[in-house]
Amino acid sequence: MNIVVTPEAVKHLKKALEREAGSTAIRLGVKTSGCSGYAYVIDYAESPTDVDRLIDVDGLTIVVDPISEPLLAGTTVDLKVEGVNRTLRFDNPNVVSECGCGESFAVEASVPL
Numbered sequence: 001m002n003i004v005v006t007p008e009a010v011k012h013l014k015k016a017l018e019r020e021a022g023s024t025a026i027r028l029g030v031k032t033s034g035c036s037g038y039a040y041v042i043d044y045a046e047s048p049t050d051v052d053r054l055i056d057v058d059g060l061t062i063v064v065d066p067i068s069e070p071l072l073a074g075t076t077v078d079l080k081v082e083g084v085n086r087t088l089r090f091d092n093p094n095v096v097s098e099c100g101c102g103e104s105f106a107v108e109a110s111v112p113l
Contacts, residue, residue, distance in 0.1 A: 003028070003064070003072055005057045008079040009088060014060050020044045025054070025061035028077070029068035035099045037106045038071065040090055070094075071107055 005013070013026050023044035033039035045063045048054060053069055055062040064072060076091040094107045 002074055003055060003057075003062065004076040005060070005062065006076065006078045007058070009077045010058050010060050012079045012086060012088070017044065017060070022046050025063045027063045027065075028072060029065050030071045033104050035104060037104060039104045041068075042088060 025045040027045040
């Protein structure tokens with residue numbers, strides 16, 4: 001699985017994980033949502049399942065479920081800071097369109113689901 005997480009995003013996610021008692025990893029995924037089809041999901045993971053893919057990025061464990069894996073392949077996760085706001089941004093090569101508000105996205109039909 002080739003997901004890239006920038007050093008700034010790793011630092012941000014590690015700090016968030018430290019504040020979440022009982023969690024051992026960050027879960028990245030997608031869910032069906034919005035007008036375009038999918039939305040990104042970022043959550044805490046206490047214990048990954050047997051089918052989850054575990055990715056170690058500079059000491060941060062990232063968990064990806066098998067349904068989300070092909071939709072996230074090749075994605076870069078970065079932290080954008082604008083004033084006092086911090087936002088994780090996804091640069092996903094599988095995305096062919098996004099809704100107007102930027103909350104959901106569509107992928108090419110050739111992405112295996």
